[in-house]
Amino acid sequence: MEWAVFLPAAALAVAGGVGVVAARQPVHSAIALLIVLAALAVTYLVLAAQFVAVLQVIIYAGAIVVLFLFVIMLLNVRSGEDLPVKLPRQAAVAAVAAGVYLTALLVAVLGAARPFPPAPDGFGTAQAVGAALLADYLLPFELAAVIMLVGIVAAVLLGRRPPAGRGDR
Amino acid sequence: MVPATAYLALSAVLFTLGAAGVLVRRNALIVFMSVELMLNAVNLAFVTFARQHLSIDGQVIVFFVLVVAAVEVVVGLALIGEIFRSRETVDIDDVDLLRG
Numbered sequence: 001m002e003w004a005v006f007l008p009a010a011a012l013a014v015a016g017g018v019g020v021v022a023a024r025q026p027v028h029s030a031i032a033l034l035i036v037l038a039a040l041a042v043t044y045l046v047l048a049a050q051f052v053a054v055l056q057v058i059i060y061a062g063a064i065v066v067l068f069l070f071v072i073m074l075l076n077v078r079s080g081e082d083l084p085v086k087l088p089r090q091a092a093v094a095a096v097a098a099g100v101y102l103t104a105l106l107v108a109v110l111g112a113a114r115p116f117p118p119a120p121d122g123f124g125t126a127q128a129v130g131a132a133l134l135a136d137y138l139l140p141f142e143l144a145a146v147i148m149l150v151g152i153v154a155a156v157l158l159g160r161r162p163p164a165g166r167g168d169r
Numbered sequence: 170m171v172p173a174t175a176y177l178a179l180s181a182v183l184f185t186l187g188a189a190g191v192l193v194r195r196n197a198l199i200v201f202m203s204v205e206l207m208l209n210a211v212n213l214a215f216v217t218f219a220r221q222h223l224s225i226d227g228q229v230i231v232f233f234v235l236v237v238a239a240v241e242v243v244v245g246l247a248l249i250g251e252i253f254r255s256r257e258t259v260d261i262d263d264v265d266l267l268r269g
Binding site for chain 1: 221238244248259
């Protein structure tokens with residue numbers, strides 16, 4: 001039963017990942033990224049992580065991808081990727097290197113896999129994650145707020161127009 | 170029941186795709202999306218190990234990764250916008266003033 005959910009989601013995620021890397025237009029990359037994020041949210045549900053799945057949809061798919069799409073539209077990007085590649089046979093070398101890297105990664109990570117114990121009731125709910133966040137992880141949680149504030153200030157500062165009359169900065 | 174190996178293999182494949190995208194693509198926006206792909210692969214591994222050890226800590230860490238990813242995207246896209254405004258390009262090969 002779980003396979004029937006996992007296999008389509010995994011196939012979609014890999015297809016979307018290839019799309020992100022291979023698409024010529026940034027807009028297509030963003031849509032492919034959206035597919036990956038949705039597929040991963042489904043796998044989180046199968047993994048008894050419902051709160052993380054909801055966060056994934058709201059924050060990633062809802063906020064981050066929309067931000068990407070806005071910037072893509074605002075910049076009206078000339079892709080520039082039709083210029084000749086400076087490195088010879090870059091794609092072939094990249095494919096080989098990715099294969100070697102994937103093998104190493106699989107060897108490293110699959111050795112840590114163990115069978116899943118049955119999940120207790122309430123594992124991964126908003127209540128469980130929230131209790132851990134506000135009890136064991138209170139200080140990092142507050143620091144996350146500071147990081148977000150820094151991000152907001154930086155975005156406002158970087159995004160403002162240069163003051164008029166001062167010329168170049 | 171889907172074993173942990175399946176999730177971890179999916180995570181490894183996505184991470185490799187993202188790493189390849191960061192190294193091969195030259196459009197700064199697509200490089201950025203590849204970074205997001207890698208972050209998501211790591212999140213999947215965290216959630217898988219949280220399920221395997223029945224420890225909520227893995228899912229809490231995913232929350233923090235989400236926060237940092239959101240801030241990173243905001244600041245990074247603002248920087249890309251600023252670079253585009255001054256240099257009219259988002260090709261990372263064109264932004265090489267610091268090249269030795």
